[in-house]
Amino acid sequence: MHYRVLAATSFLLLLQATLSLCGHVRFELDLTWETYAPDGNRREMILMNGQFPGPQLNLKYGDSVEVDLELPPIHASQLTILQVIVNNYLPTEATVHFHGIEQQGTPWSDGVPGLSQKPIQSGGSFVYEWTATQYGTYWYHGHVQGLISDGLYGAIVIQPSPSEPSPLSMITNHTKSLAAMKRAETNPQVVLISDWDKFTSAQYTTAEQASNLDLSCVDSILVNGKGAVNCQPQSLLNSLVNPNLGHLLSAANLSVSDKGCTPLNQAAFTEGDFNNTTPSAVPAGLQSGCVATSGSIEVIKVDAASQWVSLNFISAASSKAVVVSVDQHPMWVYAVDGIYIKPQLADTIFMYNGERYSAMVQLNQTPGDYTIRIANNLPDQLISGYATLSYKNGGSTNGSIPYINYGGVNVSSAVQALDQTALVPFNQPAPAAAADATYILNLGRFGANWKWSMNNLTAYNLTKDDNSPLLFNPNSVDALNPNQTIRTKNNTWVDIIMQVLIAPENPAQPPHPVHKHSNKAYLIGSGNGLFNYSSVAQAMEYIPESFDLATPQLRDSFTTPAILFGPAWIAIRYFVQNPGAFFLHCHIQTHLSGGMALTIMDGVDEWPKIPAQYMYGNGSV
Numbered sequence: 001m002h003y004r005v006l007a008a009t010s011f012l013l014l015l016q017a018t019l020s021l022c023g024h025v026r027f028e029l030d031l032t033w034e035t036y037a038p039d040g041n042r043r044e045m046i047l048m049n050g051q052f053p054g055p056q057l058n059l060k061y062g063d064s065v066e067v068d069l070e071l072p073p074i075h076a077s078q079l080t081i082l083q084v085i086v087n088n089y090l091p092t093e094a095t096v097h098f099h100g101i102e103q104q105g106t107p108w109s110d111g112v113p114g115l116s117q118k119p120i121q122s123g124g125s126f127v128y129e130w131t132a133t134q135y136g137t138y139w140y141h142g143h144v145q146g147l148i149s150d151g152l153y154g155a156i157v158i159q160p161s162p163s164e165p166s167p168l169s170m171i172t173n174h175t176k177s178l179a180a181m182k183r184a185e186t187n188p189q190v191v192l193i194s195d196w197d198k199f200t201s202a203q204y205t206t207a208e209q210a211s212n213l214d215l216s217c218v219d220s221i222l223v224n225g226k227g228a229v230n231c232q233p234q235s236l237l238n239s240l241v242n243p244n245l246g247h248l249l250s251a252a253n254l255s256v257s258d259k260g261c262t263p264l265n266q267a268a269f270t271e272g273d274f275n276n277t278t279p280s281a282v283p284a285g286l287q288s289g290c291v292a293t294s295g296s297i298e299v300i301k302v303d304a305a306s307q308w309v310s311l312n313f314i315s316a317a318s319s320k321a322v323v324v325s326v327d328q329h330p331m332w333v334y335a336v337d338g339i340y341i342k343p344q345l346a347d348t349i350f351m352y353n354g355e356r357y358s359a360m361v362q363l364n365q366t367p368g369d370y371t372i373r374i375a376n377n378l379p380d381q382l383i384s385g386y387a388t389l390s391y392k393n394g395g396s397t398n399g400s401i402p403y404i405n406y407g408g409v410n411v412s413s414a415v416q417a418l419d420q421t422a423l424v425p426f427n428q429p430a431p432a433a434a435a436d437a438t439y440i441l442n443l444g445r446f447g448a449n450w451k452w453s454m455n456n457l458t459a460y461n462l463t464k465d466d467n468s469p470l471l472f473n474p475n476s477v478d479a480l481n482p483n484q485t486i487r488t489k490n491n492t493w494v495d496i497i498m499q500v501l502i503a504p505e506n507p508a509q510p511p512h513p514v515h516k517h518s519n520k521a522y523l524i525g526s527g528n529g530l531f532n533y534s535s536v537a538q539a540m541e542y543i544p545e546s547f548d549l550a551t552p553q554l555r556d557s558f559t560t561p562a563i564l565f566g567p568a569w570i571a572i573r574y575f576v577q578n579p580g581a582f583f584l585h586c587h588i589q590t591h592l593s594g595g596m597a598l599t600i601m602d603g604v605d606e607w608p609k610i611p612a613q614y615m616y617g618n619g620s621v
Contacts, residue, residue: 028085040293054154107580127619135160136338146201221385228295240407257288260382327400367394375408459595490603521574579603
């Protein structure tokens, strides 16, 4: 049995039928370049099956997935697996990466050009095939140049196995409430958050390179592809500036723009010491010139009779790190980056690029409309977006009571933020007590204000996207280059120390949300100052309080601290169990485009045999 899906609506209907009948799913994704207006400003962008964001991919644990870009119909006798059929009708090359999916045994389906595949040419096709060996919330997105900033993304939700232990009973042991929460988890409401701009990714990159400036200003924040440009009075923006930043701006006689954007100036610590800048090369309307739009707003409908709703937040933001809240509705966060944690009650959740948080929300307020607030919480821009949690048969609430203001700051000391240091995995083993290998990386700018490096030795060149994939050539010159590649052995434990430094080219550094492809890693340590040790084992002799090997977070996203006065570091540990060529990179899109990436050649001693249809073709049999 198979389903060939040609439109988003029929896809969703057939997908549910597929799940219930046979556990095998086939998904078709047509990429087109069209004019659309998610926030009220019309621009050229990517639609998927004629919609934005792309259709949600709903799976069950253990489902096999095949993503196929423009293939002939496949009959049940030939193939009984999930197919995601992606047809590239864009004017540019494309690939699709499945963010957080470990690709156990299928490294050729990771979707990174130059590493796991050749880019899909305009008019071309490709078949991605993988098995859902994980449960939880994930997402798919483009991985060629800046296509994610042009709209190539969508949600993935994988239902856990019925035998998977659940932490929901730690929220309540009330039988009816627990049953309601389990129903909510099975039918979650996805809240896909992104930032948006009137300029295409190519235009944005050109502006950075022409001006030699690190740009980050956007027009709007979207929820499930809906939003509007919100212009605020200059007096309000000025009042919301972070006090530390405000002092710097005041001393230099500077202020934020009418879009809330921090000046592109060394005095504001937004740039390095590369002074050959050309601010006039920044297009009008990018940094300033706010023009409000009516746009649209996402409405998430709920029914108090359901008692609970699971809000599964995904950050598909290109540059912004956001804080999210739902007015008058505390949230029990029970999963992070796709895996269960010991539930934690919070009013607000801080999210970096690529991260996912699943939150159980009790529907116990007076039926009505309540605002979902999403605010940038970095000092680069004051900007917020909104959605609505709308109760069935609700009346007027005369405005719901917020937890945060337009700048993402708590409105009172009573507001409880999610404790990011206490995201304890539920029912997960601890990491090994020691690692077999250690790699120390220094992150920062490299040669220009807009260029970045993962190791202070080289900036990853995205023109390598067109090269023969390293997966196919594990002993090529690039694959053996220690300046751009980490090489590991299978069945070993590996530590990666990521350190951010203060230097003339880095008078300050923003947080870098680093995403590791393939299997997850444990966040085992962090600290301020230089990491003056050869290994974690040595560091633990001197600063044991900086490490947690008993209950460390288990994630696929790891964010380095923002620094202004001195260096800082984080340490991750993972088990090499999936040989292949994988990416380690900052998920701020302009930083990735600027070169902040490395290749991990995992398990070089047990390199996988590449199927002929991937080695020599587009994955089709």
